[in-house]
Amino acid sequence: MSEAVLSPVSPAPHVPSVRLGKLSIGALGFLALALGTLQSVVEPALPLLQRELGVSPAEGALVANTLLITGAVVTPVAGKLGDRYGGKRVLVWLMAVVSAGGLLAGLAPNLPVLLLGQVLQGVMVGALPLSFILVRKHLTTGASQVAIGLVVALFTGGGIVGTAVAGPIAEGMSWHWMFALPTIAIIAATSVVTRLMPHDPPIRSVDRIDWAGAVLLSGTLLAFMLGLVTATSGGLPPFAVGALAAVAVALATAWVVVERRAASPMVDLRMLAKPAMWQACVLTLVITVSLGMVLFLLPQLFAIPGDGYGFGASTTDIGLFLLPGAIAGALSDSVGGIAARRFGSRAVILVGTLVTAVTMFALASLHTAAWQLVLAKVLTAFAAGVGTTALLARTATAVEAEDTGIATSLLVVTRVIGVALGVQIGGAILAAGTGSATGLPAESAFVTGFAVAGLISAISLLVVRSAKSGVVR
Incomplete structure (x- = not known):
C-alpha cells in the first residue's frame, strides 16, 4: 500500500491554454517512479541500517517514521x-529539498544525520498533489485522468522497485548508495520537468497557510515517538520520560486549539463532528497502526540469525520476501473502491480487519517458515489497503461536495500517522524485549508484537459493529 497516494477529485471540464506533450507527462511519471523508489528502500534494509549504525529497534523505527511525519505535515x-x-x-522547490535529503542520507555517518535526511525526503509526498495540479491545468478532463493514473501507478511501482533493489544495492555497494542512486534519478527527472513543463499561473487566494498547525503537528508526533524510544531503551530516568510525555500532550493540545481557531486550518477538525468523518478516521487509524506494526516486525524477524525463531536473511532476501506484499498492497488501492461500491464499505472493512486479526494471531503462534511470514504480509497489506481505500472512497461520497477535499485530506493524514505510530510501537515492543547479553529481541517480543497487532485490528471490528450510521454502511 502506498500511504502517500491521494485520490484526486475529477475536475470540471475545461479547455487548457497550453497542452502537455508526452515527454512532459513521461518526465512526471519518471519522477514519480524515482520518488516511490527512494521512499521504499528503507523497509527491507532497516535491519541492516540498525546493525551498521548500532541502534536499537526503537531507534531504527525512527528512520522509517521521520519521512512519514514530514509527509503527514x-x-x-x-x-x-x-x-x-x-x-x-x-x-x-520540493524536489530540491528531497534531493538535498537524499544526498544527505547517502553521506550520513550516523543516525542523527540520516534522520535529518529522511525528514527532508519526506516532502516528496507533496509531489503527487502538485503533479495533479499541473496535469489538470494543462490537459482536458479525460486526458488529465489518464495522466494522473499514470503518475500514481508509477509512484506505486517505484515502491515495488525500491523493495526489490534495496538489498542488491546495499550489499553490492553500500547502504549509502540505496539513497544516492534514486536521488540522482530524481535530480535528472526534475531537470527534465523544469525544461519541458510549461509554467502554470498562480491563483490568488486569501487563505493563509497554516504554518503554526504544521509545526505543532510535527512536534507532537516527534515528541510522542521520542518518548516511546526513551521509555523502552532505558536511557533516560523516569522523570525525563514523563517530561517528554507532558511535552507531547502540551503540543497536541496546542495543535487542537490552533486548528479550531485557524481561518484556513491544515486539518479541519470541525469535520470530526460529523459521524461519517470520526468513524472513518478512527477506523483508518486503527487499521493503519496494525499495518505499521506488521511492516516493521516482519523484516526484523527475517533478519534475526536463525536460532530457533529467526531466518538470518540478507537484505536482498528480505526484499524478495517482502516483494509479494508490496505488490498486493499496490493492487489493493485499485480494488478498495470497487469492492466498497459492490459490497458496501462495512462488509469490506469487516472482512479486511477479520483477515488481519486472524493472520496476526496465527503468526504469533506459527512463524517457523519464511512462507508463513510472506503470506502474512500479503494478506495484511491487501486487507489494510482495501479497507482504507474503501473508507476513502466512501467518505468522499458521504460528505458534502464542497467538503470532499478537506475530508479526504484528513483521512490521508490519519492514514500516514497511523502507519508511523504502528512502526514506532513495533519498535518499542522489540526494544523492550531485547536481551542485554545477545543484543537481539527475544522470540517472545515478536509474539507479543504480533498479538498486539491482532488485538488492535480486532478493535476495528468493534468500531464497525458499534457504528450504526455514517461512513461504515
Whole structure:
C-alpha cells in the first residue's frame, strides 16, 4: 500500500491554454517512479541500517517514521502552495529539498544525520498533489485522468522497485548508495520537468497557510515517538520520560486549539463532528497502526540469525520476501473502491480487519517458515489497503461536495500517522524485549508484537459493529 497516494477529485471540464506533450507527462511519471523508489528502500534494509549504525529497534523505527511525519505535515499544504505560487515552481522547490535529503542520507555517518535526511525526503509526498495540479491545468478532463493514473501507478511501482533493489544495492555497494542512486534519478527527472513543463499561473487566494498547525503537528508526533524510544531503551530516568510525555500532550493540545481557531486550518477538525468523518478516521487509524506494526516486525524477524525463531536473511532476501506484499498492497488501492461500491464499505472493512486479526494471531503462534511470514504480509497489506481505500472512497461520497477535499485530506493524514505510530510501537515492543547479553529481541517480543497487532485490528471490528450510521454502511 502506498500511504502517500491521494485520490484526486475529477475536475470540471475545461479547455487548457497550453497542452502537455508526452515527454512532459513521461518526465512526471519518471519522477514519480524515482520518488516511490527512494521512499521504499528503507523497509527491507532497516535491519541492516540498525546493525551498521548500532541502534536499537526503537531507534531504527525512527528512520522509517521521520519521512512519514514530514509527509503527514506536507500533504495538506502542498496543494495550497501550488495554487498560490504555481504548481511547477513549488514542485521544483520540493524536489530540491528531497534531493538535498537524499544526498544527505547517502553521506550520513550516523543516525542523527540520516534522520535529518529522511525528514527532508519526506516532502516528496507533496509531489503527487502538485503533479495533479499541473496535469489538470494543462490537459482536458479525460486526458488529465489518464495522466494522473499514470503518475500514481508509477509512484506505486517505484515502491515495488525500491523493495526489490534495496538489498542488491546495499550489499553490492553500500547502504549509502540505496539513497544516492534514486536521488540522482530524481535530480535528472526534475531537470527534465523544469525544461519541458510549461509554467502554470498562480491563483490568488486569501487563505493563509497554516504554518503554526504544521509545526505543532510535527512536534507532537516527534515528541510522542521520542518518548516511546526513551521509555523502552532505558536511557533516560523516569522523570525525563514523563517530561517528554507532558511535552507531547502540551503540543497536541496546542495543535487542537490552533486548528479550531485557524481561518484556513491544515486539518479541519470541525469535520470530526460529523459521524461519517470520526468513524472513518478512527477506523483508518486503527487499521493503519496494525499495518505499521506488521511492516516493521516482519523484516526484523527475517533478519534475526536463525536460532530457533529467526531466518538470518540478507537484505536482498528480505526484499524478495517482502516483494509479494508490496505488490498486493499496490493492487489493493485499485480494488478498495470497487469492492466498497459492490459490497458496501462495512462488509469490506469487516472482512479486511477479520483477515488481519486472524493472520496476526496465527503468526504469533506459527512463524517457523519464511512462507508463513510472506503470506502474512500479503494478506495484511491487501486487507489494510482495501479497507482504507474503501473508507476513502466512501467518505468522499458521504460528505458534502464542497467538503470532499478537506475530508479526504484528513483521512490521508490519519492514514500516514497511523502507519508511523504502528512502526514506532513495533519498535518499542522489540526494544523492550531485547536481551542485554545477545543484543537481539527475544522470540517472545515478536509474539507479543504480533498479538498486539491482532488485538488492535480486532478493535476495528468493534468500531464497525458499534457504528450504526455514517461512513461504515
